[in-house]
Amino acid sequence: MNIRSLAGVALALSLFLPLGAQAQTLDFSWQLNVGPLNPHQYGANQMFAQSMVYEPLVKYQADGSVAPWLAESWTVSEDGTTYIFKLRPGVSFSNGEPFNAAAVVKNFDTVLANKADHSWLGLVAALEKVEAVDDLTVEIVTKKPYYPMLQELSLVRPVRFLAPAGFPPSGNTAEGIAAPIGTGPWVLSESVLGQYDVFVRNETYWGDKPAFESVRVKVIADPNTRAIAFQTGEIDLIYGADGQVTPDTFHMLSQSGFESGVSAPYEAMALAFHSGKAPTNDLAVRQAVNHAINKDAIIDNVFYGTQRRADTLFPTTIPYADIGLEPYAYDPAKAAALLDAAGWTLADGQTVRSKDGVALAIELLYPAPDATMKSVAEVVQADLAAIGIAIRLVAAEDAEFYGRRTEGNFEMIFNPTWGAPYDPHAFLSAMLVPVNGGYHALSGLPEKPAVNAAITAALNSTDETDRQARYDFVMRTLHEEALYAPISNLAAIGVVGPDVTGLTFGATSYDFPFETLKPKQ
Template identity: 50%
Template sequence: MAGLLTLFFTLNAAAAPLTLTFAWPQNVGPLNPHLYTPNQMFAQSMVYEPLVKYDAKGGVTPWLAQRWTISADGKTYLFTLRHNVRFSNNEPFTAQAVVANFQAILANRSRHAWLELANRIDSVEAVDEDHVKLHLKSAYYPTLQELALPRPFRFIAPSQFVAGGTRNGIKQPIGTGPWILKESQLGESDLFVRNPHYWGTEPTYQQIRVKVIPDPVSRAMALESGDVDLLYGIDGVVLPDTFERLKQQGQYHIRLSSPMQTEMIAINSQHPPLNDLAVRQAINRAVDKQTLVATLLHHTEQPAATLFARNVPYANFPLSPYHYDPSAAAQQLEQAGWHLEKGQQWRTRQGQPLTLSLAYIGTDAVSKSLAEVIQGNLRHLGINLQLIAEEESSIYARQRNGQFDLIFNQSWGPPYDPHAFLSSMRAPSHADYQAQKGLPDKKIIDQEISQVLSSQNDSERQTLYKDILTRLHQDAIYLPLTYVPIMLIANRSLADFEFPPLSSDIPFEQMKPRSDVSP
C-alpha cells in the first residue's frame, strides 16, 4: 500500500504542469497588440514579438527580422524575416502578415500620434514572402528603437483581425511569442501556457499564472503565505517599508535593477509665481532628497540630480545639480523680492503670498508621503504648498490641460528615453509641454528636438541632446526626485536571471527553478 501511494503521488507530481505564480494589480486585458489600457504591456510582450529587440546598450538586435539594411537617406528600411516562424495557431508569419499588421496600426494612426514613428511611416510593402520594405516620409533615427517597443508595432495573426483591422478589437490574442493566454477570470487571475509552435527556445515553466492582487500590502502577504512566487515591476510592487522588512528577513531573493525611470515633479512655468526662474530654482534647492530616500523609500530608489540618469543614452555628461541648500534657496527668493516678514509664516511679494499647489493621485500612498515631505521642506522656506489629492483620471486631465502648479510626472524608461520622452514634450496633451509652455526658450527646445530626431549623424545628436537637456536643467522646469529601478522579490526556489533592458518586460521565458541550475 505504501508503495502504491508513493507511486500515486509521484505520477501526480510528474503530471502537474510546472507553474510560476506572479502577482499583478489587474487583469492583463484582451491583449490587443495595437492598443493601450487595459492591455498590460508585460503581457503583450509575452504573446507578441517585434521585428527587432532593444538591448542593454541602447541598440537593437535581430528578432523576427534576421537582418536589415537602411538606405543612404535614412528613409527606407529593408527587413529580411526569420524563416519558419509561425503564430501560435500555426498560421505562417510572412511579409504579408507584417504588412497587414502595419496597415492595421496606421489605420488608427491618430491613436498612435504620440509616437513619432507612427507619423513618419509613409508605406509598407511586401517584396516577397521573406522581405518587407518600410518607407518613411523623412529620416528618423530612432526607427529601430520604436519598432522594438511593447506596442504598437507587434504582430497578431491576421486571421484574428476584426473587420479587417484591430482598432475595433481582435478575435483572440494569437502571436508568435513564447506564451499563449489560455484563460482569464475577471478580478481573479490570468493563465498563460507555452506556445507549442514557438520558433525560439522553449521556456522552462509550462505555465505562468498571474494572480490579480490590487493592493501592495496584500501582494506581500500573498508572497509570504506562498500563494505567489514572484513580485516584480517598476512602480509600487510593494511599499518601501515592506520591501525593507522582507529584505531583513533574508528568506527571499531580492534585487533592484539599475535606474530605469526618473520620478519627478513638473513645474508649470505658465503659472505665476512659477514663471519666475528664481522660484523654480529655489524649489529645486529646498527638497532634501537624501533624507527622503533614506527614511521614506528605504533606499529602494536613488536620489535624482537631473532629468535622466547618466546611464540613459545621450545623457552621460555632467550637469551641475541643485544641491539641497535651504539657505541658498532662501537667499535666492529674497533677492527675487519674496520676503519673509518677521512674525509671518509665508513669503510675500508686493502683498501676494507665495502659495502653490501640488497635485497627486490620492490612492497612491507613496505619492502622498512624498508630497507631504516636499510640503514640509517648502514650509521651512516660507512657501505655502497646498496638496491636491484626486482620482487618477483627474490627475491625467490636469496634465493634459495644464491646470496645475506642480504635478507628479515620470520619464518612460528605455527605449523611450531620451528620444520619445523628449518628442512628447512638443505635444500639448502632455504635462511636459504644459509645464514648459512659459519658458522663453521653449521654441528653441522644440526646434532642437525635431532636429535631433531627424539627424543621421551621431555626433550632431550628442550636441543637440546636450543643449536640450542643459536648457531644461537650467530652466529648473523639473524637480527630479528619484531614479526608479525594477524591483524583484521572489521565493528562493526561483533561480537568478538578468533584468531585461525594457522596464515593461518580465522575462518569464528566462526563468527556471533553482534546482535546474548547475551548482
C-alpha cells in the first residue's frame, strides 16, 4: 500500500475516533486548496504549503542574515560571481531518494529552461551555470556580481528542490510534476478539491520533527465562516497576514482567552496607481489621494491596533530605505487644494470633481477573499469621497485579481510590498518586467528608463555606497511621484484553540508555525 493510501486510511479511521483522540491532527483552514505544489511555479500553488514540503539551500533569519539549511556551508569568490555550496550529508527526499548535487542541478536546470516564467526574479537572469563538483558540492556562477544571491536562494519559489521521481517524463516542471516530493518536514498525502488537503509528518525528515502527526487544511473561503469554525472547534489555528479573519474578530478572539499574538511587521499594505492611465496619470491626483487617506483611523478602527501606520513604501528598517523621505501627512484641505490647482474642480451642488467635462472617478481593485482589504477599501472610498473623488470598488477573486495586476488592467489596486527577504531588491527588480503592479505604476513616468537603470545597477553593484545611492534615487522617485499610497505595515495574526500551544511567528510572512505548535496534552 503506498503512502497516499495509508494516509487515506488513517484519515478515514480518525473520523470514528472519540473526541480528544484526534489530538495529533492540527486542523487549519485556507481559502482554497493548496494546489499541485509545483516548487518551480506560481498560480494555484500556495506558498505556505510549498514551504511545508520543499526546502532551500539557505534559510532567511529574522535579523536579515541567512543560515545554513540544505547547504551546510558556502564560499564566495573575490569577484562575487562564483559560489561553492557544500550540501548537508545524509539528507533524503521523503520518498527515500538522496538529496545530492545532481538533484540540485536538475532543479536549477528546469528553472533556467523556463526563464520567462521567472523574469521577475533577478537571480534567474543573473545565473550563468550551475554544476555538480562532486556528490555533495555545487558550484553556482553568475554573469555579473549579484548581491542578493543568498537572500533569493532562501525564497519559497522558484529555487527549491523536487525529488527526481517527482519530475515529469520530459524533465520540464513547467508542464507539471509527477508528485510533490521534497525534503521538508511534511508530505502532501491527500487532496479533495473544494474540501481539504492533508499533510502527514515526514518521518524520515533530517531535522527536528513536528509534534503533530498531520495537518489538515480545510477549504473555507469566507472569513466569518472561518471564525465560526474556530469557535466551534472545527479548526485549531487561524494564522496569516492576509485577512484570514477580520481584525475585529481577531480582537474579540484574542480577548477571549485564546493563545494569540501579532508578529513584527512583515510588509507594507499599499495602493499602487497606474501612471499610464487617466486619471491616475495625474501627479496631483496621486498626491491628493496620499494626503486624503486617514491612516490612523484605519489602524484604530479597521486593524484594532494590530498594524502600524506606513508613511513610506518601505519601512525604514528595510535595508537601504532609511533615506529621510517626508511622509504625505493626512491633510484633506491640502489634498483639495492640489486638485483645485490641477483643474479638478467641484461645481456647486456636485459631489464629484471634474476636469474638462470628465468626472474624477477611479476604480479600486481589491482581492475578494481578503476581509481586511475590503474594509480598508471602504474607508479609502469614504475618505476620497470627502474631497470629491469617486471610488468604485471592484472585488476580484484571486485569479482575476492577480491577472489584472500583472496585465496592468487597473487604475488603483492593492499592491503590498513583499517583505523579507524580498524587499527592497526583488520587489524593485520586478518593476523591470510586466509581471507585477510596479511595472505598470512606473509605465507613464518620463523617469522610467532612469529608474530601471538604477535598479539594475544596484543589483549588480559590489560597492555599498554606490548601491545605496542607486536605491536612494529609485525610492525617492517612487515617493515624490506618489506612485504608491502606503497605508500600514502588515503583520501576521495568530490564534490557537484550547487544545494547542506553542504559537510562534517566523522570519517571513510565508513561514507558518506548523513545526512549533504542539498538542497541549
